[in-house]
Amino acid sequence: DQQVKQNSPSLSVQEGRISILNCDYTNSMFDYFLWYKKYPAEGPTFLISISSIKDKNEDGRFTVFLNKSAKHLSLHIVPSQPGDSAVYFCAASTGNQFYFGTGTSLTVIP
Amino acid sequence: GAGVSQSPRYKVAKRGQDVALRCDPISGHVSLFWYQQALGQGPEFLTYFQNEAQLDKSGLPSDRFFAERPEGSVSTLKIQRTQQEDSAVYLCASTGLVSRQETQYFGPGTRLLVL
Numbered sequence: 001d002q003q004v005k006q007n008s009p010s011l012s013v014q015e016g017r018i019s020i021l022n023c024d025y026t027n028s029m030f031d032y033f034l035w036y037k038k039y040p041a042e043g044p045t046f047l048i049s050i051s052s053i054k055d056k057n058e059d060g061r062f063t064v065f066l067n068k069s070a071k072h073l074s075l076h077i078v079p080s081q082p083g084d085s086a087v088y089f090c091a092a093s094t095g096n097q098f099y100f101g102t103g104t105s106l107t108v109i110p
Numbered sequence: 111g112a113g114v115s116q117s118p119r120y121k122v123a124k125r126g127q128d129v130a131l132r133c134d135p136i137s138g139h140v141s142l143f144w145y146q147q148a149l150g151q152g153p154e155f156l157t158y159f160q161n162e163a164q165l166d167k168s169g170l171p172s173d174r175f176f177a178e179r180p181e182g183s184v185s186t187l188k189i190q191r192t193q194q195e196d197s198a199v200y201l202c203a204s205t206g207l208v209s210r211q212e213t214q215y216f217g218p219g220t221r222l223l224v225l
Contacts, residue, residue, distance in 0.1 A: 004152070036216075043114070043201055043216030044153070089152050096166055098143070098214070100152030 003027045004092050006101035014109050019077040021104050023090035026071065030092035035064060035075045038087045080108045112136060114217035116202050122223045123192045131187045131220045135204030142185050143214060144177055145201040153201050159185060192224045
């Protein structure tokens with residue numbers, strides 16, 4: 001039973017444009033959400049997080065939006081750069097357990 | 111280096127063989143997590159340590175899986191009598207404090223292939 005879902009396996013965006021990666025979850029008990037970036041043969045690297053008491057968190061080019069009523073999370077990257085090309089995982093937490101989505105492979109085209 | 115390291119990076123095992131995967135967390139990090147990532151999937155939680163105490167092992171898929179962290183630093187994930195479905199990347203992550211809102215730093219993973 002997948003509690004965190006990323007329904008788009010891949011996404012291609014032109015350099016300089018906005019990348020929007022989406023994530024849906026089913027467990028209303030999740031209260032902390034994260035995005036990770038992963039390059040091949042490396043472990044995931046933390047990008048940005050948001051607590052359930054907020055609906056937006058921004059860090060440079062990265063903004064995470066949380067819609068609790070829709071159980072939906074999104075990551076916006078503006079402007080997108082070729083170095084952003086990687087697999088992006090969203091994750092949700094309750095207690096000490098973290099649940100990950102299946103990832104979205106982002107390709108930023110120069 | 112200052113990051114989380116894992117060894118071996120790659121392991122090929124024959125079905126039925128026992129394997130041991132090692133994780134060296136960032137020095138001083140209190141919390142340590144193990145995850146299993148199957149091909150095309152996201153990481154799935156296996157177990158969690160706070161110092162040497164294994165506080166949650168609910169994600170371990172069977173009693174063939176065993177993890178330990180006897181001195182609160184290095185951790186070992188052992189898989190007995192490996193099966194083909196155990197083939198996956200095993201990721202280790204550590205955090206500096208107990209709070210789960212601390213950033214988890216991941217190692218590069220051990221890719222296990224069971225033939």
